[in-house]
Amino acid sequence: MSATNKPSKIYLAGPDVFLPEPLKLAEAKKKICAIHGFEGRFPLDNVIENFNPNKETGLRISQANEVLISECDSVIAHITPFRGPSADVGTAYEMGFARARGLTVCAYSNDASSFADRTAISSGPLSRKVSCGALLDRDGLEVEEFDMVDNLMLEGGVLASGGLVAINDVPAAERYTNLNGFEQCVIHLRQLVERGVALRN
Amino acid sequence: MSATNKPSKIYLAGPDVFLPEPLKLAEAKKKICAIHGFEGRFPLDNVIENFNPNKETGLRISQANEVLISECDSVIAHITPFRGPSADVGTAYEMGFARARGLTVCAYSNDASSFADRTAISSGPLSRKVSCGALLDRDGLEVEEFDMVDNLMLEGGVLASGGLVAINDVPAAERYTNLNGFEQCVIHLRQLVERGVALRN
Numbered sequence: 001m002s003a004t005n006k007p008s009k010i011y012l013a014g015p016d017v018f019l020p021e022p023l024k025l026a027e028a029k030k031k032i033c034a035i036h037g038f039e040g041r042f043p044l045d046n047v048i049e050n051f052n053p054n055k056e057t058g059l060r061i062s063q064a065n066e067v068l069i070s071e072c073d074s075v076i077a078h079i080t081p082f083r084g085p086s087a088d089v090g091t092a093y094e095m096g097f098a099r100a101r102g103l104t105v106c107a108y109s110n111d112a113s114s115f116a117d118r119t120a121i122s123s124g125p126l127s128r129k130v131s132c133g134a135l136l137d138r139d140g141l142e143v144e145e146f147d148m149v150d151n152l153m154l155e156g157g158v159l160a161s162g163g164l165v166a167i168n169d170v171p172a173a174e175r176y177t178n179l180n181g182f183e184q185c186v187i188h189l190r191q192l193v194e195r196g197v198a199l200r201n
Numbered sequence: 202m203s204a205t206n207k208p209s210k211i212y213l214a215g216p217d218v219f220l221p222e223p224l225k226l227a228e229a230k231k232k233i234c235a236i237h238g239f240e241g242r243f244p245l246d247n248v249i250e251n252f253n254p255n256k257e258t259g260l261r262i263s264q265a266n267e268v269l270i271s272e273c274d275s276v277i278a279h280i281t282p283f284r285g286p287s288a289d290v291g292t293a294y295e296m297g298f299a300r301a302r303g304l305t306v307c308a309y310s311n312d313a314s315s316f317a318d319r320t321a322i323s324s325g326p327l328s329r330k331v332s333c334g335a336l337l338d339r340d341g342l343e344v345e346e347f348d349m350v351d352n353l354m355l356e357g358g359v360l361a362s363g364g365l366v367a368i369n370d371v372p373a374a375e376r377y378t379n380l381n382g383f384e385q386c387v388i389h390l391r392q393l394v395e396r397g398v399a400l401r402n
Contacts, residue, residue, distance in 0.1 A: 018342045018345075019343075053346040054347060055356070055360075057347060058349050058356065058357055059361065062356075062357020082342075083285050083287070084285025084287070086284070089293040089354075092290040093297035093352070094297055096294035097297035100267075100298040100299075123284045137284070140220075144219075144259070146254060146256055146262075147255055151289065152259035152262055153290075153294040154290060155256070155263075160260065160267070176342075
């Protein structure tokens with residue numbers, strides 16, 4: 001960060017906005033970013049006027065988020081499984097958006113169980129297809145087995161962008177709030193910058 | 202499509218690849234695309250050599266998919282809820298990726314129940330926060346209420362790109378295979394082309 005006066009911006013993606021105290025978590029994340037020379041940008045930084053529970057407001061929020069991502073150099077996505085075996089879909093959308101815009105994408109999960117084990121809980125029992133050995137859920141839908149944290153597009157996008165996937169097991173009460181993995185991602189980004197790697201291509 | 206000899210390409214995103222007969226569905230989708238003057242491109246069109254159940258193969262598949270999306274002008278994403286109240290996360294990632302690349306993004310869901318009702322099934326009972334009236338799931342996590350099909354980033358991205366969200370209720374046995382909504386999206390794209398709208402910006 002020493003080469004410029006403007007700190008590199010990290011978009012803070014995740015289901016954090018749905019937590020009871022989203023701004024508290026946002027502040028904690030921004031503080032960690034600042035310690036390592038970055039500026040964290042949180043979806044709720046956008047001021048949404050005339051907020052109403054309708055499509056028009058939803059559309060304005062989504063577009064404000066897309067603009068915010070486009071102004072950043074990297075993303076740290078919180079991909080702890082959310083209402084099922086996989087990450088929050090809004091976060092997944094933002095990871096893909098950021099990747100296509102050339103940002104470095106990192107991700108952290110506070111659930112270290114395997115994708116297959118999580119799928120077994122939500123959609124098990126699992127079985128093997130006799131003809132080819134593919135792993136199937138109870139509805140006969142195939143379960144990916146690439147030793148990845150979630151659907152291959154998520155980890156694939158992170159790895160291809162030069163980012164880090166940080167996986168940690170944390171106490172249940174800290175499932176959505178523990179920031180150890182988040183800080184590992186920030187440190188990864190810092191090390192890239194220190195090595196002269198551009199976070200945005 | 203009459204202005205050029207090359208048909209405009211539609212990327213066929215969705216959890217279709219996890220179905221028992223993905224190629225059958227892919228062929229049916231490609232046929233509908235062709236009827237309306239488009240060329241459908243399916244993830245499994247990519248030839249993945251030395252396929253193994255490991256990260257390296259997963260990464261190669263994800264990167265081949267990103268290239269395939271980048272070669273298309275539009276996306277039709279299958280967002281019928283998958284293992285929970287929301288769409289498949291890989292599909293959500295691809296929608297965001299396509300949106301950031303300037304493609305028109307359409308989506309169809311074969312589940313017409315509300316996002317809140319689906320969340321109640323997977324993570325209910327729901328309740329109202331006394332202080333502000335926000336809708337909460339059983340874990341105290343807020344449930345979006347924007348009258349949108351899923352997380353606002355998904356429908357917001359579709360609408361901002363000029364795409365269509367097609368929602369249909371279908372017989373349970375056709376949950377992942379009914380293509381009425383898919384064809385509605387293809388017709389929407391055809392109408393855009395006929396009006397001289399560029400599908401890719």
